[in-house]
Amino acid sequence: MAVFVYAENINGVYKKAAFEAVSYAKAVADQAGDTVTAISVNPTDSSDLLYKYGASNVINIKDDGLKNFSAKAFAQAVNEVADGNTIVFPHTTDASSVAPMLAVMKNYSLITNVLEAPESLSPFQVKRRAFSGKGFMHAKAEGNGVIITVSQNAFGVKENAVSGSEEVKNLSVANEDTKVISHEQSSGKLDLKEAEIVVSAGRGLKGPENWGMIEELANVLGAATACSKPVSDIGWRPHTEHVGQTGKAISPNLYIAVGISGAIQHLAGVNSSKTIVVVNSDPEAPFFKSADYGVVGDAFQIIPALTEKIKALKG
């Protein structure tokens, strides 16, 4: 039976997490000797983008009632068209709201925060993130159907072009319980969980007025910005930037931590980053023990200098 995947879009445009989920679904389908069907709600992007990562069928749900997001209505819509025993979602905020509701509707097992391709398909067993990044769990699904959410930046986006076909499904799902009053999207800002490079800073920066150099380094690198918990608690940065055990868990390719000592709760949210660079004036900062590269010194001199050198590298 075909593997289904929920290809999330924002305002019709596919997210990177959608391509990663399709890549993951393709790996499952290859293991099972089957094909991938992607489901999307009101996309404006071309289905070619999904064929590129291995989806050979794309079901485009058209429903004016689903112009605004509602976890329950989206779960109902996906439930109507997902006719397979494996359904893959990205572990984004919206998709991980839909997946639990769909799991109950279908009476399927749900395994979230998945990191790798499955260890076995029958029963479905897979490695997932647990204990806020301080450990891993190998989870086994009971029963016939399984829904999984794939942790962002864990499996990666893998091109695997197939020839595909598209089907349009016109639905009219009732969406009466919730109504969007306002929607604020900060334009031009990289999504922290999707970013491949993250530049983060802590109390070592001494005040919010000093974040300009962090933003500049992030701009040069095409990175998102983040912060430690104390910094968001004091209000120097918005809590949406807080990475750590009670904030966001991220797994970028490169995490640069400036003036962050590296408390166990902070490490929990960032230690699945592939490469970690720590800049701190205190040579005893515990974060150095969990870093790949470290620079001991004054961030106010190091960061602007590093920014210039990276600018030069990028030409």
Added chain:
Amino acid sequence: MKILVCISSVPDTTSKINFTADKSAFDKNGIQWVINPLDEFALTKAIKLQESQGAVVTVINVGDAATEPVIRKALAIGANDAVRVNLDPKDSYSTAKEIAAVAQNGGYDLILCGKESIDYNGGSVPGMVAQLLNQPFVNASVGLDVNGSEATAVREIEGGKETISVKLPAVIAGQKGLVDEKDLIIPNMRGIMSARTKPLQVVEAVSSEVKVQGVSYDSVPPRAAVKIVSADNLDELVRLLHEEAKVI
């Protein structure tokens, strides 16, 4: 207004996480247990609604008797009463089923939860409870007001925020921002004393169906020793990131 707050008992955030020698389970030795920090935001929000709107706040926990100190702490923070479902929960589905069973006949206007627990990180219980009760669900909520039979919730979306109105009863999963960190309630002596006499009802589980098993667990492998680069030689750092790690 009646509010049900779902709380989970989890290892303190400073805990080192170890697994048993055969890697089949989390090693609970030496662990301090706390209310899941994300549930604490939900509980504090409920207490604020109790103060401003006279809401009655019940906390629910699915757990064995060992979780009672954490339930008592929730009562000390200000919940009116508590229910413990006597089951050592094995997965999100079994937990959600028990919460939904208690909620079914409770006539709650609002069910508040943290968006995930910091131990198993399933992030699935709130949405499952909502679906089992056929109620609307708002996840990752960073703001909430209640006005009669409607709530206005602010939810975090990638790169922004969305404000929505929700018909009650509903399930809302909160996170940091639902209340400010500084507004979290630390129980005072009066709260602790009164918690001892508040009702804590223990009910038996209605189902033992488990959909996901934890087969084995691994610790995070240690990283190789850090390479320290001199602050005077940032060219070397750039070279390492470009040529060795290949990340820039």
